[in-house]
Each structure stands twice: as structure tokens, then as C-alpha cells.
Amino acid sequence: MRAVVVRQWTKPEDLKVESVPVVDPGPGQVRIAIHAAGLNFADTLMVQGKYQEKPPFPFSPGLEAAGEVEAAGEGVTDLKEGDRVMALTGHGGFAERCVVDAVRVLKIPASMGYVDAAAFPVAYGTSHVALRHRGHLCQDETLVVHGAAGGVGLTAVQIGKVIGARVIGTARGQEKLAIAQANGAEETIDYSEEDVRQRVLDITDGKGANVIYDPVGGDMFDISLRCIAWEGRLLVIGFATGRIPQAPANYLLLKNAAAVGVFWGAYMKKDPSVIVRSFEELMGWYDEGLLSPHISATFDLEETPAAMEMLLARKSTGKIVVTTGITARN
Numbered sequence: 444m445r446a447v448v449v450r451q452w453t454k455p456e457d458l459k460v461e462s463v464p465v466v467d468p469g470p471g472q473v474r475i476a477i478h479a480a481g482l483n484f485a486d487t488l489m490v491q492g493k494y495q496e497k498p499p500f501p502f503s504p505g506l507e508a509a510g511e512v513e514a515a516g517e518g519v520t521d522l523k524e525g526d527r528v529m530a531l532t533g534h535g536g537f538a539e540r541c542v543v544d545a546v547r548v549l550k551i552p553a554s555m556g557y558v559d560a561a562a563f564p565v566a567y568g569t570s571h572v573a574l575r576h577r578g579h580l581c582q583d584e585t586l587v588v589h590g591a592a593g594g595v596g597l598t599a600v601q602i603g604k605v606i607g608a609r610v611i612g613t614a615r616g617q618e619k620l621a622i623a624q625a626n627g628a629e630e631t632i633d634y635s636e637e638d639v640r641q642r643v644l645d646i647t648d649g650k651g652a653n654v655i656y657d658p659v660g661g662d663m664f665d666i667s668l669r670c671i672a673w674e675g676r677l678l679v680i681g682f683a684t685g686r687i688p689q690a691p692a693n694y695l696l697l698k699n700a701a702a703v704g705v706f707w708g709a710y711m712k713k714d715p716s717v718i719v720r721s722f723e724e725l726m727g728w729y730d731e732g733l734l735s736p737h738i739s740a741t742f743d744l745e746e747t748p749a750a751m752e753m754l755l756a757r758k759s760t761g762k763i764v765v766t767t768g769i770t771a772r773n
Contacts, residue, residue, distance in 0.1 A: 445767070446503045446538030447747050452492035455751035458504075460744055468516035468542050475528060475543065479561035479741075480508040480536035482763040483594065484683065487751050489534065496708075498534045504747075505536020506708075509551065509560035510769065519545045527551050529560040531568075531711060531718075536561075537747055539767050546715065549722055552730045562736040562762035563729075564722075569680065569707040570599040571721045573656060574606065577703050578676045582607030584653035585672070587643055589663050591628055592619035592760040595680060597737050599656045600626045605733050608654070611646060613639055613663075615757075622760050626737065634663070643670040651675060651698075661686035668694040668702075675700045737761030743768065 591612030604627030
């Protein structure tokens, strides 16, 4: 089978597709014939050895994928050959086949295509757990989403709208802001031209935002602390700017605010029930037409380096998906 293979830490542009053996699933595992895999910023870090999880060599990147169950290992009863699924692979998604623990595999509704399914788990899962489980976002609260046209940011905008919050999206440039607005942002702020702190305060009549969703970090985190509401929750999603900020404790003290970490992937090991409950609600919302993944580009498996380059250059909105060319049987 074809797979993107990492044999040593490397730059994304140096990745190669190789022919590797097909592996049989062990007890509690399934093998998936992969139709599509979602690209995440974490994938670009993983191939360079900069991600918190470092798989043993050789490995394929790809945190999430979608396709059909091709074989089930001993003890697997909930999944069978031919089931249409999406999977939280952790790594291995950029390949024609992947073996993954069955507990990381979820059946998808008939209404969901493989490209949508590949774009779904990490971004929507992160945002849902962040807003529901960690941020306790409520109807009529004000939610600020930084990087609102990005892979996770756009899902936070959509979920915030479904919950009934007033969503303010920040991004760079009018094209990205228009996409955030089309997906549910009532107000938008161009952080390349506007004073984000002052605009948030103006929009909220000086009260600030109840919840701030921050996958950007750096200066945006610092600004967020200065426009958060009384008892607000600042959700720390990631650090796309590269700078890991420090939180002055006096800001949190004076506003009774909280800086809340969201490492979504850890729940699969620490408390899988959180992810299970999260996806039950998310799948229901998708089936009702309330959520719609925004796919800005698809690439063939051999074009994975170009896909990563597009992501790192911030030329994409929503999600980038890599396809394998495998034809669906149903």
C-alpha cells in the first residue's frame, strides 16, 4: 500500500510516499481502508519532532481519517467489514490503510461523506469539548473566537452558534472574516487593522467576552486577558503564532476569570467518556444540518507536502483534506 513515511525528523516539504506492507489488526483493533484524512497543524509539528507525542520510526502522520472497515481483530464486536467510519488515528492517517484501536473508531451517518468525515474529528471534537466541557458556554453568552476562519476556529464559530451564544470572530483580512460571518459570527474583527481589545469592549458595552477561544496564543492571548468579562473563561487551545504566553495572575484574580487548558487528545487516555458524549451530540447536530465542515482544499496523497505548505503559509480556511483515491464500495 502507499503511505507517507517518516523515517527521521524532517521538514514537511521533504516528505515522501512509499510502498509499505499491509498490517493485520490485532485484538481490539480494526484495519480501515482510508478514503480521506484531515490535515492538522499538529501533523506538521509531528513530522519535525516538535509535537508532544513522538511516534516511533517509521510512521505515517495523520491524526484523523475516514473510510471503510476492512478487517476486525479478535474481540471487536461493534464494528464489521464494510462499516463507514471516521477514526482518531493519532498517526497513520496519510496512508491507504491504517490499523487503529476500535475504541478510536466511530461510525458515521449515511448523510456524511468521507471528505467531511475526515475533516470532522479533531477540529469539531476539540471545539465541542472546549466550549461545552471546559468552557461551559451558555446560551446568550458572548464568545470570542480567534483565528475564526481556521481549522478549529471555524468549528468553534459553528458550535457557538448552535449553542446560542453571540459569536465574535477575529481573523486577518476581510476574506477570512466573511467566511467566519457566513458560518455564524455575528460580529467580526480584523486583527491586522483593528484594536481587538477595544472592539470587543465596544461590542459588549464594556463588559467583555464571557468565553474566549484561543488557538493563536502569543499577543492574542495577552489581549484576551484584557477584554475578558467578570468570571470569564479563556480557553487555551494552542499556539499557532509560536509564542507560548504567560498569564499575569492579577488579571485572573481581579476579574475572577480562569485560563483553561484544552488538550483534547488526552481525553482518549484519561477519560474517553468525555469524547464519546461529545461525538454523540456532534453527530446529531451534523445529521440535523446544523454543522457543515468548510473544506478549502483537497490534495492527493502524493501532494501531502504541498498540503502542509498551504497550511503553514496560512493560505487555507477551514480544513485541508488529503485523499487516497480509494473507491468506495457503498
